Amino acid sequence: MMRYDLVKVRNDKHVFRMTDDTGMLQHAKYGVPDPTKGYTTDDNARALIMAVLLYEQRPVKRYETLLYRYIGFLLNAQNEDGWFRNFMDYDRRFIEERGSEDCFGRCLWALGFTISNEHVPVNIHRVAKYLLDRALPNCNKLLYPRGKAYSIIGLGFLNDDQAKEMIRSLANSLVHEYYNHCREDWKWFEGILTYSNAILPWAMLVAFQSTGEQRFKDIGLESLGFLEKHTFSKGYFKPIGCHGWFERGGKPAEFDEQPVEACEMLLACLKAYEITGEDGYLEKAKICYSWYTGYNSKGVSLIDPQTGGCYDGITKDGVNLNQGAESLISYYISLLSIERFYRASAKRYYYLSK
Numbered sequence: 001m002m003r004y005d006l007v008k009v010r011n012d013k014h015v016f017r018m019t020d021d022t023g024m025l026q027h028a029k030y031g032v033p034d035p036t037k038g039y040t041t042d043d044n045a046r047a048l049i050m051a052v053l054l055y056e057q058r059p060v061k062r063y064e065t066l067l068y069r070y071i072g073f074l075l076n077a078q079n080e081d082g083w084f085r086n087f088m089d090y091d092r093r094f095i096e097e098r099g100s101e102d103c104f105g106r107c108l109w110a111l112g113f114t115i116s117n118e119h120v121p122v123n124i125h126r127v128a129k130y131l132l133d134r135a136l137p138n139c140n141k142l143l144y145p146r147g148k149a150y151s152i153i154g155l156g157f158l159n160d161d162q163a164k165e166m167i168r169s170l171a172n173s174l175v176h177e178y179y180n181h182c183r184e185d186w187k188w189f190e191g192i193l194t195y196s197n198a199i200l201p202w203a204m205l206v207a208f209q210s211t212g213e214q215r216f217k218d219i220g221l222e223s224l225g226f227l228e229k230h231t232f233s234k235g236y237f238k239p240i241g242c243h244g245w246f247e248r249g250g251k252p253a254e255f256d257e258q259p260v261e262a263c264e265m266l267l268a269c270l271k272a273y274e275i276t277g278e279d280g281y282l283e284k285a286k287i288c289y290s291w292y293t294g295y296n297s298k299g300v301s302l303i304d305p306q307t308g309g310c311y312d313g314i315t316k317d318g319v320n321l322n323q324g325a326e327s328l329i330s331y332y333i334s335l336l337s338i339e340r341f342y343r344a345s346a347k348r349y350y351y352l353s354k
Contacts, residue, residue: 011308015050015332018309018325019066022092023047023073027324031307038089042103043325044073045110050329053336056119067124071114074107074131082134101142102196105150108135112154139166145177145189146196149203156206164210171207171216174200178219186248187226193246196260197227197239202268205275217275224272227265232284237262237291257314259302262291263330270341289338292331303331 018025018033023044027037048070055063077084079098084107086099114120114128132154139155142148148170155163155170177189189200204220207213230252231239239261240246244253266288273281287295292310294301300319302311309323310331 011305012054014304014307014309014323014328015066016062017307018328019047019069021069022088023069024325024329028309028322030321031304031309031323035090038087038095039073040088040103040325041074041077041084041086041099042106043329044070044077045103045106046329046333047325048074048110049113050332050336052114052117052120053333053340056117057336057339059119064121067120071124071127074110075127077107078131078134082136082138084135101144101147102150104135104138104142105147105154108132108139108151108154110154111135112157116157136162136166139170142170145174145200148174149199152203153199153206156210167207167210168213171204171211171213174204174207175215175219178223183248187222188248189223191248193227193230193240193252195242195245195258196264198224198261198265198268201227202264202271205268205271209275221272221276224268228284231261231265232287234297236295236297237265237284237288238297239265254297255314255316256320257297259292259310259313259327259330262288263334266334267337270337285338285341289334292334302327 014028014031017031018028020033023039024047025033025035025037026040026043027034048067051063051066051070055067074084077086077088077094077099079085083098084103085094085096086103087096088094111128111132115125115132117125120128139151142151152167152170152174155167174189181188181191201220201224204216204223208217208220230246231237239257241253241255242258243256246252266285269281269285269288272278273285290296292302296302296314298314298318300314302314302319303309304311304323307323310327312320312322312324312327314320
């Protein structure tokens with residue numbers, strides 16, 4: 001049975017259990033936060049997006065506290081040269097001098113989104129802009145597709161000429177990769193589908209919105225269609241498994257299925273719907289949300305009704321019962337983004353019908 005219902009879980013206990021005075025912890029053992037695994041900037045950047053969405057919907061003190069906690073983590077994570085450190089142990093010591101380009105891009109996504117949101121407190125906005133301004137010069141030094149894609153998505157929230165030129169440059173480099181790897185049977189930016197695949201077409205669509213370049217839109221929709229072909233073939237959403245991935249000429253790995261994939265595909269489909277107005281994209285975004293609530297390869301919900309947390313994915317043997325940060329945040333961003341879409345749609349309908 002298809003499940004499009006928005007199960008409005010307002011049990012945010014796990015969000016606050018996973019968040020301490022430093023930030024959001026990385027892992028949990030079942031529903032219990034695991035301090036031994038420390039923190040990551042990756043998780044706290046995405047948690048900032050979640051907190052902005054929560055605060056936008058309900059501007060109450062406890063969500064405002066989350067905003068300050070996560071932006072503070074990013075403030076601590078940024079080096080003088082604008083890059084970000086990622087892994088921190090439980091003693092509040094970063095265990096590396098610089099994080100990955102993926103981490104850098106996710107920080108730009110979070111900062112751009114925060115800057116663009118009119119509901120956040122002014123000091124949160126100011127710090128987000130301060131961090132992003134320091135990071136901007138490093139965009140031209142990015143080498144890897146996903147770091148570039150996340151950065152494009154973050155810069156897409158800014159409406160200035162400098163951001164647009166950086167988006168154009170980064171998107172052109174992704175176009176180059178696309179043409180290098182694209183074949184009749186393979187419409188993709190690499191010779192393999194791995195993790196966070198949906199951000200690549202999503203970034204191209206953002207680049208089109210920012211610059212107006214038609215080829216960015218064409219590649220974004222074509223590559224998204226290719227990804228859809230291999231993840232919606234069973235009717236429900238089934239992401240590429242992380243145990244083996246999907247190399248050109250091979251078969252997609254069945255498992256493990258990660259919650260972050262459903263979130264990012266949902267956001268990519270919402271962007272495609274925003275640009276094209278085609279209902280099929282909105283339908284697929286709903287299907288991605290329903291992956292969390294039971295419309296998936298195992299037919300089971302990944303939401304723990306006791307904690308409000310999200311299980312860490314679907315394995316060959318069933319659900320991974322740990323409830324880490326990435327899974328929790330992915331679920332909440334998915335839920336809140338769908339709800340945000342419908343609030344905006346209702347508002348548009350109200351004004352059009354007056």
